[in-house]
Amino acid sequence: MTTARKPSSRTRRPKVTAQDVLEYMGPEYGPVEWHSRYTPAEELVYTILSQHTSDLNSGRAFNNLMKTFGTIEGVADASAEDIEEAIRRGGLARQKAPRIKQVLAQIRDEIGGFDLSFLAEMPLEEAKAWLKRLNGIGPKTAAIILCFSLGMPAMPVDTHIYRVSQRLGLIGPKVNAEKAHDILEPMVAPEDVFPFHMYLIRHGRQVCKAQRPRCGECLMGWGCPTKPKMERAAVADARKKAKRKPAAKKRKAS
Numbered sequence: 001m002t003t004a005r006k007p008s009s010r011t012r013r014p015k016v017t018a019q020d021v022l023e024y025m026g027p028e029y030g031p032v033e034w035h036s037r038y039t040p041a042e043e044l045v046y047t048i049l050s051q052h053t054s055d056l057n058s059g060r061a062f063n064n065l066m067k068t069f070g071t072i073e074g075v076a077d078a079s080a081e082d083i084e085e086a087i088r089r090g091g092l093a094r095q096k097a098p099r100i101k102q103v104l105a106q107i108r109d110e111i112g113g114f115d116l117s118f119l120a121e122m123p124l125e126e127a128k129a130w131l132k133r134l135n136g137i138g139p140k141t142a143a144i145i146l147c148f149s150l151g152m153p154a155m156p157v158d159t160h161i162y163r164v165s166q167r168l169g170l171i172g173p174k175v176n177a178e179k180a181h182d183i184l185e186p187m188v189a190p191e192d193v194f195p196f197h198m199y200l201i202r203h204g205r206q207v208c209k210a211q212r213p214r215c216g217e218c219l220m221g222w223g224c225p226t227k228p229k230m231e232r233a234a235v236a237d238a239r240k241k242a243k244r245k246p247a248a249k250k251r252k253a254s
């Protein structure tokens with residue numbers, strides 16, 4: 001069983017490391033299994049569709065897109081208007097359709113098709129650089145394609161991972177999401193990148209939520225530098241609510 005480390009006499013809280021995340025969250029959220037769900041080109045299209053929308057909506061839009069055109073080649077051959085129609089239920093279809101059309105055209109121009117499996121043979125940094133040259137592909141999309149489709153040790157940093165790793169002090173308060181990829185990825189061994197990614201996402205969804213983190217139940221509370229601040233905010237919030245209640249009761253009575 002994992003036991004909490006004691007604070008040293010010099011610092012009131014021990015610093016949480018990436019290794020601690022693996023050790024503490026592994027028994028809680030693991031084991032995680034990797035399996036490829038889409039080809040790299042499909043993953044790319046799915047990732048564009050998932051921007052600024054829910055998983056449910058992007059999944060629906062992607063399924064409808066593939067049902068309408070059959071293959072990624074079919075999507076690439078379709079007009080931007082027809083793509084827009086097929087992905088309408090995913091939201092922001094007018095912006096996303098031309099982006100999909102454009103990036104697929106760029107890939108076909110460069111490699112004569114859509115088989116991006118050659119990226120798995122490249123060193124990680126070269127594979128990332130290849131993808132990031134494509135229009136509209138940033139570090140997050142590149143990491144998603146390499147990690148989820150090809151099983152490479154790339155670390156996609158989504159909103160949960162960014163928030164949790166900042167709260168835990170793994171990255172500094174001024175580090176932006178793009179830079180966070182480069183800082184977090186080398187913190188763990190290549191074979192641990194995927195579980196590290198999954199644990200932080202699960203922790204962010206279930207415990208370290210954006211609005212009301214459940215610090216009292218958190219298994220990283222022993223070292224989280226943000227916990228005292230969050231607890232003070234929760235107490236202040238509870239006091240405010242308690243003050244509002246009698247006033248509301250009075251209004252009801254009158």
Ligand code: SF4
Nearest residue numbers: 208213215218224227
């Ligand atoms: S102690 Fe609170 S702020 Fe820190 S990681 Fe846990 S839930 Fe998040």
